[in-house]
Amino acid sequence: QRLEDAGLPLPLDDERLVKEIALFADRTDISEELTRAASHVQQFRSYLASDTPAGRSLDFLLQEFFREFNTMGSKCNNAEIAHHVVTAKTELEKIREQVQNAE
Numbered sequence: 001q002r003l004e005d006a007g008l009p010l011p012l013d014d015e016r017l018v019k020e021i022a023l024f025a026d027r028t029d030i031s032e033e034l035t036r037a038a039s040h041v042q043q044f045r046s047y048l049a050s051d052t053p054a055g056r057s058l059d060f061l062l063q064e065f066f067r068e069f070n071t072m073g074s075k076c077n078n079a080e081i082a083h084h085v086v087t088a089k090t091e092l093e094k095i096r097e098q099v100q101n102a103e
Contacts, residue, residue, distance in 0.1 A: 003021070027075065028075050028076065028077055030071070030072045033069075033075075037072075040061055047061070054102075055099060055100070059099050059100060062092055062099060066092055069085050069089050070085075070089075073085035073089075
């Protein structure tokens with residue numbers, strides 16, 4: 001569908017080509033990781049808004065963030081996304097250092 005939307009119609013009679021493109025698209029699709037990262041952001045905000053101690057929970061959640069970003073980085077074939085992943089992981093480490101000092 002994305003190829004068609006980009007004006008690159010796919011010859012559907014070439015089954016091997018269609019399978020290869022589908023496999024490549026599946027291996028490089030980071031939409032699932034983006035969805036989970038967005039969910040982590042909501043949970044992170046919820047922990048911050050809570051009156052209960054959340055240091056350990058925040059630390060665990062940051063580990064999950066890190067895993068999502070690692071997966072995005074390994075899946076993407078885009079230099080711009082890879083650059084953003086490195087920046088995000090750097091920022092996560094800064095946040096993690098602060099969270100480890102929180103109760």
